[in-house]
Amino acid sequence: MAAPVDKTKRTGRWYFGGMASAGAACCTHPLDLLKVHLQTQQSEKIGLLKMGVRVVKSDGIFGLYNGLTASILRQLTYSMTRFAIYETVKKELIKDGQAMPFYQKILLAGVAGATGGLVGTPADMVNVRMQNDIKLPPEQRRNYKHAVDGLYRVFRDEGFLRLFSGASTASSRAVLVTIGQLACYDQIKTVLLGTGVFSDNLVTHFSSSILAGTIATFLTQPLDVMKTRLMNAAPGAYSGLVSCAVDIGKNGPLGFYKGFIPAFIRLGPQTVITFILFEQIRFHLGDDPKT
DSSP, X not given: OOOOOOGGGOBOOTTHHHHHHHHHHHXXXXXXXXXXXXXXXXXXXXOHHHHHHHHHHHHOGGGGGTTHHHHHHHIIIIIHHHHHHHHHHHHHHTTTSOOOOHHHHHHHHHHHHHHHHHHHHHHHHHHHHHHHGGGXXXXXXXXXXXXXXXXXXXXXXXXXXXXXXXXXXXXXXXHHHHIIIIIXXXXXXXXXXXXSSOOSSHHHHHHHHHHHHHHHHHHXXXXXXXXXXXXXXXXXXXSSHHHHHHHHHTTOGGGGGTTHHHHHHHHHHHHHHHHHHHHHHHHHHSBOTTO
């Protein structure tokens, strides 16, 4: 009789990260939407709960899911790309059973994040616009039917290059969030397993991912605020990243951390759900290292 397969030894396939991230996006989208609303408010200063109540009163409970198709499309481009690069290259680097140094994880995560950020910029722009649409007066709303319609209309009305507006900021942010999520999750999990106290199970996955989500939030929040501003701004409003930073900084350095609490509330659970789903998919559908 064949020995039972140790599921914890199975390795992930290149598309598992995209699947897990899309699943997580369905759970955390309302928090992401409220984060965008808080980051783009100008003169008025209201908190997370009041913003949520305002959205529900204005557009109903489903208003919290405005732009969900774009959020899913973003994960199937941005996150699938960065996970695919990280997991594929990682497999090659640890073929001989050698532990991967943390600095290599950071470098690999940086490259994967930069590539994923560029690939996911068009969907990210449409996502931000669709989420912010309900804040605008009816005559100013873009009213994209779904993510693909948004991509087509931006291409048709504003040109191909407009689809990649804010790409440098999105890629820079993706480098930081991927280091915070993938590299730090990988390293924290390795350290926990090395203690002999933890095993490759749900407790370890949760502990590693919540710490990784916290690190990622601190690293990315300033760039996240600038990215949101650039993508939602009217054409010509900012000449670039520096002018956007100057505009935000007029009200003090805390402007770069506007919406920090909802960003953490959103990125923390998003990171946890993503990696728990990823690990479960790996356990049940991953490749057996012996084959």
